Amino acid sequence: GESVGLHLPTLSVQEGDNSIINCAYSNSASDYFIWYKQESGKGPQFIIDIRSNMDKRQGQRVTVLLNKTVKHLSLQIAATQPGDSAVYFCAPSMIKAAGNKLTFGGGTRVLVKP
Amino acid sequence: KAGVTQTPRYLIKTRGQQVTLSCSPISGHRSVSWYQQTPGQGLQFLFEYFSETQRNKGNFPGRFSGRQFSNSRSEMNVSTLELGDSALYLCASRAGGKDSPLHFGNGTRLTVT
Numbered sequence: 001g002e003s004v005g006l007h008l009p010t011l012s013v014q015e016g017d018n019s020i021i022n023c024a025y026s027n028s029a030s031d032y033f034i035w036y037k038q039e040s041g042k043g044p045q046f047i048i049d050i051r052s053n054m055d056k057r058q059g060q061r062v063t064v065l066l067n068k069t070v071k072h073l074s075l076q077i078a079a080t081q082p083g084d085s086a087v088y089f090c091a092p093s094m095i096k097a098a099g100n101k102l103t104f105g106g107g108t109r110v111l112v113k114p
Numbered sequence: 115k116a117g118v119t120q121t122p123r124y125l126i127k128t129r130g131q132q133v134t135l136s137c138s139p140i141s142g143h144r145s146v147s148w149y150q151q152t153p154g155q156g157l158q159f160l161f162e163y164f165s166e167t168q169r170n171k172g173n174f175p176g177r178f179s180g181r182q183f184s185n186s187r188s189e190m191n192v193s194t195l196e197l198g199d200s201a202l203y204l205c206a207s208r209a210g211g212k213d214s215p216l217h218f219g220n221g222t223r224l225t226v227t
Contacts, residue, residue, distance in 0.1 A: 034216075042221075043218035046215045049215050102159065104157035
């Protein structure tokens with residue numbers, strides 16, 4: 001089955017700096033990828049998504065890069081703010097697969113230092 | 115538009131009891147999924163409902179069940195609770211096809227003692 005980096009590394013970032021969060025996935029059939037942010041006591045919050053026919057997508061202060069060759073995607077957060085402190089998850093999926101099942105990795109904890 | 119609403123937010127139950135959790139999806143969303151989140155296992159898929167039918171099921175024992183009503187609201191039930199069932203249970207809904215994101219509620223924190 002799908003496996004996504006099952007560890008919880010921590011990224012410590014100075015406020016105002018850029019953050020880069022990485023995610024490796026194993027299933028080459030994955031064609032839709034979502035990034036979520038989870039703050040303490042809350043559910044995962046949708047940040048940005050990207051389909052496999054793209055290699056880059058930008059949102060407000062965030063950019064997702066997809067490298068299908070090495071099965072890797074990254075989330076870049078520009079000018080990191082204290083409110084960006086959270087756990088970030090990537091969730092690869094297959095659009096044509098039955099159902100809504102998403103496979104989440106263990107996430108990356110981002111700590112923003114003032 | 116209101117987000118996904120889950121009730122209750124917190125529950126404490128005793129081993130052997132059963133529990134029912136409730137989820138109201140975002141208005142207009144017909145697909146509802148349930149996930150279990152624990153520190154050790156992370157986020158794991160439980161099941162998914164669409165138009166009152168279970169469309170997909172994760173690798174959980176039969177003690178975990180769910181249903182969806184005609185108004186898209188969903189419930190999940192866990193019978194004969196075990197200590198290991200202590201977790202955050204998250205409900206998510208989706209508007210359109212599988213190339214649209216799931217939107218999560220804030221979960222129900224279940225503690226089994």
